[in-house]
Amino acid sequence: MSSASPPGTKPERRSPTRRPALAWTLTALSLSTLLPSLSTSIANVGLPSIAVAVGASFNEVQWVVIAYLLAITTLIVGAGRLGDIAGRRRLLLSGIAVFTLATLLCGLATNLPLLAAARAVQGAGAACMMALSMAFVSETVPKDRIGSVMGLLGTMSAVGTTLGPSLGGLLIAGFGWRAIFLVGVPLGLLALALTIRALPASAPATGPAPHRFDSLGTVLLAITLAAYALAMTIDGKPFGPLAIALLVAAVAGLGLFVITESRVASPLLTLSMLRDPVLATGLMTSALVSTVMMTTLVVGPFHLARSLDLNPTYVGLVMSAGPAVAALTGVPAGRATDRFGSQALVIIGLGGVIGGSVVLSLMPTATGVAGYILPLVAVSASYATFQAANNTAVMKDIAPHQRGLVSGMLNLSRNLGLITGASVMGAVFTLAAGTSDITTAAPEHVARGTHRTFAATALLVAAGLAAVLVLRLRSRLSSGRSTMPSFPLHDQ
Known part of the structure; x- marks a missing residue:
């Protein structure tokens, strides 16, 4: 039978030929997902050394992180849409090249303004990588494996977050702060080579006025x-x-x-898209759950150090448990999504985040480290489960000409949740503790702030879960999204 097939179709029909290609594709997408998250966490650990080296204050050196996150947040939706119009592969390659060059400039910067500027450019490249890596999943992966691949990408993001502090500490101790940036240059070049080799060219958008940005x-x-x-x-x-x-x-x-x-x-964004209930609830719940995860990273160190009296080494070890569990949960959660469906896993994930937050809001300090780390593990595993299922639910049936845009919106919702968690929930924490200086607060006041802050996060995610349950009920009582008169977000 194979001899009768045209030569050009033979590689398309044989699974032994397709598997290596898919493996290379997943490797390229995984690396493009890992590098932006690694570049966030590895820079955080270098801030004290950078401040000393360039003679900057804490507020000034924070711009090494803020410039990067600000660039990602402001550009990620536009990057996704531009990829839909001009071709996702082309823009992803450009983003990786910009990211890699800017990473080199970060390592060579001689003062703080140059370093912050290079970090902003690095963030622009990272925005393209984050928006378009997820968009490629629906284009290159069979539908029955999309959940598994979404879980893999979530795992790689968590690995980058987990690896950053430890790798950064080793590099700074051995080679100085510049090494935390220079180590990313060969990784960026590898991602560029893999993307050139593995990812197919994307056809430009064919919708109305496809070439206008x-x-x-x-x-x-x-x-x-x-x-x-x-x-x-x-x-x-x-x-x-x-x-x-x-x-x-x-x-x-x-x-x-x-x-x-x-x-x-x-x-750029057809507002009627937000009438699609799957997209609207997916974006909202993504922001809410990301707010909770950032709250664990902001509140956790103070609770462990002040309420539980742990030294910095043990604080770091306990804090690394969350990202590590998320990394281990991502792939199994993706496979479960493929098997049992995204709706069920979204509900399970949200329920787990709520349950873990409630336990954190009630657990007395007398239970010690175990009383904190166990619910933290539950929250982190549930977060990874939710992310794999929610990303699959939103991206699985997206029309080809909107994959980049919707992927950018998902990443934007996550970033806004992280920013909100770091700021608003941090303010809730200090308000609940009854002091503006947490570093000198009494242990019982810090514990009170921790409990009330996680009670607030539980209420936020509970609102998101209620929206998901209402959506599920409505979908059972109607014909679903196909009856909606709004802009066609998905292929019909």
């Missing part, structure tokens, strides 16, 4: 997101006068963005 909408969205992100991070005071002014600017920018998108011929 909404520059005005992209700029307005970037300004809006930048104002919000700065309001949440500036001086560590989310409710100060400057932060409130930035929030007002963000609201005004959002209004202008909505007006613009309703009038341009080829909008």
